[in-house]
Amino acid sequence: MLEFDFIIVGAGSAGCVLADRLSASGRHSVLVLEAGGSDRRFWIKLPIGYGRTFHDERVNWKFETEPDPGTGGRRSYWPRGRVVGGSSSINALVYCRGLPTDFDDWRDAGNPGWGWTDVEPYFRRSERLVDGERSQGDGSLHVADVSRAMHPLSRHYFAAAGEIGLKRTESFNGPAPEGVGFYQITVRNGFRCSAADAFLRPALRRANCGLQTGAVARRILFEAKRATGVEFSVGRTVTTVRARREVILCAGAVSSPKLLQLSGIGPAPLLRRHGIPVEVDSPAVGAHLQDHLAVSYYYKSREPTLNDLLHPFSGKARAALRYLLTRSGPLSLSVNQCGGFVRSSDSAQRPDMQLYFNPFTYATSNVGRRPVNRPHPYSGFLLSFQPCRPTSRGAIEIRSPDPDAPPMILPNYLSTDQDIA
Ligand SMILES: Cc1cc2nc3c(=O)[nH]c(=O)nc-3n(C[C@H](O)[C@H](O)[C@H](O)COP(=O)(O)OP(=O)(O)OC[C@H]3O[C@@H](n4cnc5c(N)ncnc54)[C@H](O)[C@@H]3O)c2cc1C
Structure with missing residues (x-):
């Protein structure tokens, strides 16, 4: 089985910075797993191009919330980057x-x-x-x-x-x-300067840092409560990779809690409902969701x-x-x-x-x-x-044990007097 010191899940804003810092000394091997593909795309590099990538399923998870009482039962569209650079490749700069x-x-x-x-x-x-x-x-x-x-x-x-x-x-x-x-x-010479441009590309020039694109992490693997690896799929092939030191989740505000729950870390009743063995009963995982409507x-x-x-x-x-x-x-x-x-x-x-x-x-x-x-x-x-600081709190919950199913996003918008006033 392949082994690295650090496995980073998600090549978005956080993952790219960490890949750079953790590989800088040359002493540690780092693997970044990214579900999306290359960011070498015209509409990503062109700063105003985010009007195009906003709805582009080739680079965007295109999440939708559940119907929310606070917005009259409407669903909200939540774009999130599914590409090298993550949301920093499709954001408004x-x-x-x-x-x-x-x-x-x-x-x-x-x-x-x-x-x-x-x-x-x-x-x-x-x-x-x-x-x-x-x-x-x-x-x-x-x-x-x-x-x-x-x-x-x-x-x-x-x-x-x-x-x-x-x-x-x-x-x-x-x-x-x-x-x-x-x-x-964040632009450089008229082109978008994403976290991938700023941090990941320099890191990938080092021999001790690698990136696997099209790699969807399905769950974190544990040995005696210690995270020791990641199971991921590339197309239909499911593989595992071992971490000597740490598995670092940088899959974003929607997918990180989803992955923890799929891995058995989350509210025990939710995990049991989906037949997932409980590693750690942690009610806070997926809770306290905040969004600036x-x-x-x-x-x-x-x-x-x-x-x-x-x-x-x-x-x-x-x-x-x-x-x-x-x-x-x-x-x-x-x-x-x-x-x-x-x-x-x-x-x-x-x-x-x-x-x-x-x-x-x-x-x-x-x-x-x-x-x-x-x-x-x-x-x-x-x-x-x-x-800037809404007080309403929502939740992210897996809807099934299937890693390919998007999670339920329950924003619970405008549910406090303070947010409505
Ligand atoms: C349309 C839009 C406009 C925005 N505009 C601005 C702005 O102008 N200014 C600003 O400051 N912020 C803006 N933001 C927000 C900002 O871009 C994000 O807050 C930031 O990029 C989040 O970083 P992150 O590392 O948490 O997640 P992301 O950058 O989203 O990275 C998560 C990465 O994990 C990957 N991933 C997820 N699940 C898995 C899995 N199971 N296996 C492998 N990989 C996985 C994703 O594909 C993604 O690449 C905007 C966001 C969007 C979507």
Whole structure:
């Protein structure tokens, strides 16, 4: 049986960073198992391409929640990356380190080493902030300041924010992240810079780090309560691999609890219901699910927006030519251009709401085999907000012992007075 020191399940944001760090010394062998395939795809590399990958089953798990009472019995669509780079290969590229106080909350909840002053040096070490020709830091994750490339409509957004007393911030990743401003994005020379680009590719150049794509982990193997390996399938072939030191689950917020439950770690009644032998009765596995439910308002605009450029064929062609020649323009950007971290009320002790302003609106239509997000045929923009710290709690539960069955996602949205107020 093949043996490695560390087996990492999932080549997403977390898995790629760990593969890099654990293989850096050269002393440990590392295997990364990824269910999806290669990320060498045009719509992944093109920054604005996430409008395409949003519904693309070749790179996306395309989860759906169960019907939820909080949203009037609706199901919600939960895209998640199923590809090298994971969700960092299909996300909207916006880079925010997180609010310092949120990390302090983690520390204060009993996690020494996770406060802001503890984690900030690691952010610095991994980042390279690029602003035109200037760059700061020598990390491998390229974070671009694209404020000068933003759509002119943003001036109205900032003026309106100022009118209701929201202050401007220079950077969400600087010392004063509260307020409204331009988002920085993870792009390098006009291409998406995913966690795979920044961390996994350098790691794979080392002889002691390997990646197996198309490998779906089915369960973790145990010997006397110790995780010693992983059973995974590639196509119809089921294989096992041994870990001398650790099995590290980085399968994301939906699939990590699913895999633990399939492996016998989870709420005992749930596991027994599905005939899974209980390794550890751990009711918290799959519990405490939190999601930042967003509300988006679409507006028609009297001023031209990105719709005017990206809806007509001639505009798309112009934008494509500009991108090909200069790696700039709207195709090199996220559509989430501005936003903010603000307080939803005067009584809030710190920012509890994230805002978005996109000079762009779109409809999801079925083109060919899969739905695609397409710009509206009129000038439009989008205003969106979501809570940073929702108090509603949901759950992830396996629906069967079949590793190929998606888990049940029970968001339990808007189930507390605080989330509705
Ligand atoms: C459409 C979209 C837009 C987003 N926009 C932003 C944004 O602009 N800014 C931001 O900060 N965040 C954004 N996010 C969120 C961010 O990308 C994720 O929070 C982050 O990537 C999660 O990292 P992760 O390592 O936990 O999981 P993922 O990156 O999802 O990685 C999990 C990996 O595990 C693999 N996997 C799962 N199950 C198995 C299995 N059984 N066997 C083997 N492999 C498995 C998956 O295929 C995947 O590659 C967005 C997410 C999405 C989906």
